Amino acid sequence: MAGEARTGNDLAGRLDRLTPDQRALLARRLAQRGVPGPYRPSATQFGIWLFEQLDPGTSTYHNPAAVRLSGPVDEDVLRAALQRIQDRHEPLRSRYPADEDGVPRALVEPPGALRLPWRVVDVGGLPDPEGEAARIVRDEAVTPFRLDRGPVWRCLLVRTGPDERVLVTTFHHIVSDGGSLGVLLSELGALYPALLAGERPDPALPATGYFALAARDTAAPGALEHWLGTLDGAPDRIDLSALAGPPDGTPETAAGRKWAGHERVLRVPDDTATALERLCARHSASLFAGLVAASAATLHRASGQDDLVMTTPVDRRDREGLALIGCFVNTVVLRLRVGPDDRLDALLDRAAGVVADALAHSDLPFSRLVPALPRRGTGRSPFGNVAVVHNNAPLDGIRLGDLELSHYPLPPVEVKHDLALSWNRRRDGLSGRIEYAARFRDAAVERLAGHLRHTVETLATAPATRVADLPPLPERAG
Secondary structure, eight states: OHHHHHHHHHHHHHHHTOOHHHHHHHHHHHHHTTSOOSBOOOHHHHHHHHHHHHSTTOOTTEEEEEEEEESOOOHHHHHHHHHHHHHHOGGGGEEOOBOTTSOBOBEEOOTTSSOOOEEEEEOTTSSSHHHHHHHHHHHHHHOOOOTTTOOSEEEEEEEEETTEEEEEEEEEGGGOOHHHHHHHHHHHHHHHHHHHTTOOOOOOOOSSOHHHHHTOOOOOTTHHHHHHHHTTTOOSOOOOGGGBSSOSSSOOOGGGGGGOOEEEEEEEEHHHHHHHHHHHHHTTOOHHHHHHHHHHHHHHHHHOOSEEEEEEEEEHHHHHTOOOOSOOEEEEEEEEEOOTTOBHHHHHHHHHHHHHHHHHTTTSOHHHHHHHSOOOSSOSOTTOSEEEEEEOOTTTTOOBTTBEEEEOOOOOOSOSSSEEEEEEEETTEEEEEEEEOTTBOHHHHHHHHHHHHHHHHHHHHOTTOBGGGSOOOSOOOO
16 A cells, blocks of 8 residues: 555646646647547558559659748657647647558557657858758658658758758648648648747647548449449540650659659739639639639640540539648549530539539549449550649738748659649739640640640630630640
């Protein structure tokens, strides 16, 4: 009894000596003990995990992002803020070993138990700090992850000058999507200045964790039948042979495989982007529907196809009001018919209907749709060669204390699609990016980018223009 009393007194004394931070950490760890696990990955996560097993070390499903930080940075505070974000979001503390049946299971470390994967590199004293920083950032973006061991994300800070740094966060797609960066920057924008001011913010854990949400099957009855009917007889590819040909520049080598893709950037000025937004509003359409219509017109001219299929990611966190980091994205198919006599405003109306229908039926996981589609004997994934994406611009309006944030460009990692058309609405207009497979000729994609920009501008300013009256695109291959 005396021994038990001494043990109890020792424990009480140790608890009394804990700092407020240590008490909070202990409370979080005790609360975590009651959470069941391991967890079953979502259908999308399982598909990503399977792809990784088939092609180990690939960077296809990496989500790197880089921002330039201008001004005095307290690196310890920045690291502490990122640590708190990791403690709050269970996907950032997860890993994915296979069980005895070869099925992946998500294991999650308790908050505070996993040290932030963080490193700092100083290139400020080198003859070409910006060039060296670009090389380091590129390598960081494609360094492989081990999903079975973790970590599944990492942070890198590159010092390029006394008050200039580049912050790189590289997520694996199994725990992130496009919306995750916005969540991270929003929380970082709140935590960093608070910690810098000497406060002790302790973000509450989400009421419902990611894996509990991912386990929900929200597909409505009849969703599969709806998609099978929508895609009945649809082509599984857009013919992009007009873009292919002998590669421009240096042939790809095995060592360069991890950068097996290229990109072109295009910009639409703010007055034109605003005119397009107003046109879309008059047609009860979203800006994304307008960009889909313009993309479809350009792809029709490039391919000669009247029946086009594209994919787009849908972020479920927008529909459920979530502010969580995780893989909440699902892929949906957009099937749009385009004819040469179609007016651009009529094509906009058609695109708006297609987008609305796809969003209304977006709860069916793409991984459940694909096996149900008729096999065509091509051995290729259906509807996978062209994607159209409308990203948010999370850096607009985000500040870290007195630091100025700006985009730091990253080249594409291994491309998931033959062609991906991505758009951001920024304060100064529309920013577009075309990522494309290495087998496409740079000059041909450059012409495609110019045509797409012209089509967006024509839709915004002369929407009665017929598709046939748009400028010709590269002649189709033989």
